[in-house]
């Protein structure tokens with residue numbers, strides 16, 4: 001009988017420090033994945049945790065990991081050539097085809113950028129498949145900015161607002177919450193918009209409120225939820241909200257569906 | 264077919280079957296808490312009729328036979344993974360209608376929630392036969408009829424324990440020959456309870472609205488519930504678990520990944536990496552459990568998760584009554600609806 005809980009080995013091809021506590025590992029993996037899906041990543045002896053896929057190509061997957069606990073501390077000790085253990089991918093991920101020919105706005109807060117990074121890269125490469133493309137990225141401070149090199153590249157291709165909640169004097173860029181920048185997008189209510197919002201729960205809440213005020217309708221908003229997934233396959237119950245399981249029915253939800261889900 | 268068996272012949276049937284099956288039934292077992300050692304009725308392997316207890320409800324449900332409180336998922340040595348072996352004997356579980364329905368509820372989660380099946384549950388479930396114990400008039404805290412769990416048909420054999428004899432109704436070829444050779448044919452068909460002493464009114468799904476989630480009714484549980492999780496562990500339909508890695512030997516990194524029961528009333532159930540917890544107040548947890556038992560699960564699977572076994576009421580050290588909670592909720596919702 002096949003056992004869905006057994007992880008497989010995945011070799012670390014390279015890694016890159018994003019911030020003091022965030023690191024992106026590129027692992028060898030040719031399992032087909034979608035942006036927005038996640039793997040259950042583990043090290044035998046240290047435990048297992050859900051990690052979203054920040055990017056991928058045919059034979060590798062990027063996992064951006066924040067060092068916040070026992071497992072991640074152990075993972076951060078690994079070197080290139082060492083192995084991680086993975087199961088997955090799990091969850092639905094973003095439906096790229098459904099976003100084509102839209103005026104796409106992506107609003108990401110903090111580590112919420114990781115699950116949506118592949119979507120951004122995809123449409124930067126296929127810019128002609130969108131009517132317009134705006135990006136608002138928010139981080140706590142300049143030190144918390146993830147994927148800074150890539151953000152620079154995006155800036156050369158599309159309109160990007162990069163803001164930090166609080167910056168030292170040396171920070172020359174924008175400051176303030178992502179919500180403050182929504183009105184600068186000049187949204188003209190219309191059927192073509194799709195807005196992806198990813199980030200911590202409060203950020204999602206206030207961002208959607210602001211979007212609605214600016215002419216976006218509820219059915220144009222897509223969000224991705226973070227929960228404490230454990231099994232990834234609809235068994236352990238940890239990710240249940242209302243009658244939905246984030247690991248099966250999400251993590252990507254239409255806002256219309258998600259707004260009535262109460263934890 | 265129905266049969267009547269004398270106790271000593273029923274014992275012969277049990278001992279004949281014991282060669283191939285572990286027969287699990289309600290029986291007295293030692294139970295130690297921090298404060299006392301006593302005997303409670305629980306599930307264990309039995310060999311004879313006299314061990315079976317039918318005049319009391321089991322304190323723990325039979326779910327632990329199919330879904331043990333703690334289970335090795337696999338072993339690892341120096342990062343090499345080895346699956347745990349399954350060496351258990353086939354089983355017969357003697358259980359009541361509510362619990363058989365409860366096991367159907369577990370089955371929905373483990374086998375039918377998403378495309379992937381839980382192999383650990385599956386192999387146990389598939390090697391188990393269910394023998395239904397007919398209820399006379401149930402126990403004080405039972406409310407199976409209110410939950411539509413007072414009837415079942417997925418049993419292999421039904422049994423009625425009478426003062427003198429044992430009546431069985433078996434359509435299972437595995438057993439009917441045996442009953443036939445040890446008993447006499449009799450026209451027995453299992454009957455079900457139609458009404459419990461306790462009646463619980465379950466609010467209609469379509470009347471439940473987001474306002475109910477914020478209602479004051481949950482406030483009282485913030486203080487009263489001590490988050491001991493007993494209501495979860497005793498519940499036949501609670502199926503949540505968490506996995507842990509255990510190291511036996513640090514040098515060689517030898518150990519196992521195991522899963523253990525988890526419960527929505529316990530601390531740490533809804534905590535995320537980084538520390539955010541979705542439900543910190545015990546009132547919120549009571550609300551979460553209640554809604555799952557009588558609303559969310561039904562939306563997903565078409566049946567209520569709670570089967571009305573009443574064990575959560577029996578075991579709560581703070582005398583919190585789930586059945587009362589559902590009734591209170593009903594009154595609030597119906598009142599709202601009348602407006």
Ligand code: SF4
Nearest residue numbers: 498569570572573575
């Ligand atoms: S919620 Fe209570 S009454 Fe319902 S099945 Fe669970 S233990 Fe039994």
Ligand code: SF4
Nearest residue numbers: 488489491492494579
């Ligand atoms: S058994 Fe009672 S006190 Fe314990 S968690 Fe359940 S409701 Fe709370």
Ligand code: FES
Nearest residue numbers: 230232236237247
């Ligand atoms: S992560 Fe276990 S049910 Fe979703």
